[in-house]
Amino acid sequence: MAQESARLLQVLFALQRCFRAASSTWSHGCLESTLVKAERQNTSSPLIPAQLCWPSAAKHGWSDVFATLRAALHSPLALRNTAQVINTWIYELNELKLRDPWAASSMSHMRLPRTAMGNHPSLHRGDFEAMGSEHRGTTLVRLLRETYQSRQDDRNGLVLVELGTFEAELTRYLAKYGSGYLSEIHTVDCYDEAADIVFVDADHFYEPVKADIKAWWPKVSPGGILSGHDFRFGVGGAREAVLELLGNRQIFLDSDAVWWTRF
Numbered sequence: 001m002a003q004e005s006a007r008l009l010q011v012l013f014a015l016q017r018c019f020r021a022a023s024s025t026w027s028h029g030c031l032e033s034t035l036v037k038a039e040r041q042n043t044s045s046p047l048i049p050a051q052l053c054w055p056s057a058a059k060h061g062w063s064d065v066f067a068t069l070r071a072a073l074h075s076p077l078a079l080r081n082t083a084q085v086i087n088t089w090i091y092e093l094n095e096l097k098l099r100d101p102w103a104a105s106s107m108s109h110m111r112l113p114r115t116a117m118g119n120h121p122s123l124h125r126g127d128f129e130a131m132g133s134e135h136r137g138t139t140l141v142r143l144l145r146e147t148y149q150s151r152q153d154d155r156n157g158l159v160l161v162e163l164g165t166f167e168a169e170l171t172r173y174l175a176k177y178g179s180g181y182l183s184e185i186h187t188v189d190c191y192d193e194a195a196d197i198v199f200v201d202a203d204h205f206y207e208p209v210k211a212d213i214k215a216w217w218p219k220v221s222p223g224g225i226l227s228g229h230d231f232r233f234g235v236g237g238a239r240e241a242v243l244e245l246l247g248n249r250q251i252f253l254d255s256d257a258v259w260w261t262r263f
Contacts, residue, residue: 136229137173139254140199141181143225144174147196148181150223157183158196161219163212170201194221200228206237213245220263227260 140160148158158181162171174185198220200212209228220226226246230238231253242251242259249261 136201136258137170137177139258140170140174140197140227141178143197143227143260144178144181147223147225157181159184159194159221160197160199161185161195161216162199163202163216170199193219194224195219196221196224198224198226200226201230204230204236204238206241209236209238209241210245213241217245217263222263224263225260226263227258229259230257231259232257 144158144160160174160178160182162174162185171185174182178185195216198216200209200216202208202212212228213226217226228238228242230236231242232239238259246261251259251261253259
């Protein structure tokens with residue numbers, strides 16, 4: 001893993017040199033040639049060996065990284081943001097050293113959505129946080145769909161509670177793209193009824209996250225999901241709190257540092 005990470009870092013450094021080029025025409029050609037050269041050198045080498053953590057890594061791996069970078073070629077800001085995100089993944093995946101069955105993931109999910117590359121309005125206004133919120137939204141919409149489809153006998157809309165919201169970008173995204181699976185969506189700090197999906201994204205430090213998990217886990221309905229944000233190494237304390245309280249369960253690490261487990 002360390003060897004592959006170092007190799008990808010070299011590619012990213014080369015891309016950064018291209019990004020700083022004065023001529024946009026030359027910069028684009030530099031980016032393209034860098035990607036072609038790097039991909040040719042690694043056609044049979046996945047980013048992360050499949051046997052380490054991710055069963056689908058051999059299928060996706062490097063090809064997924066280059067597809068994402070290629071999609072960003074037409075937007076310099078998107079390229080820079082993509083490089084920053086991948087940089088973070090390299091560091092955190094090396095440090096977390098996740099293992100099945102206590103943690104699982106899929107390289108097909110750990111990527112920026114292709115629709116967010118190049119023509120995403122938030123990229124043009126430089127608002128990477130907005131793109132991040134949409135990225136979390138795609139994960140939650142997928143979880144909503146899977147939970148909804150798993151309930152063969154009860155196809156009533158699901159109840160989702162989002163704990164911790166600032167500008168409600170994620171809430172608006174879920175209301176738009178997850179409406180087919182939802183009957184209710186709440187952005188509250190206190191909710192006494194059962195919820196099908198609870199997303200904890202308030203204070204990211206150890207004690208508050210631990211308190212949130214203790215308070216909300218009993219409210220998750222059978223077959224429902226408790227999820228949250230910032231399952232990261234050396235940042236805040238969400239990872240430590242999640243593993244302490246839920247470490248005996250299967251915890252999934254998804255894109256944008258989203259963690260989740262099913263009741």
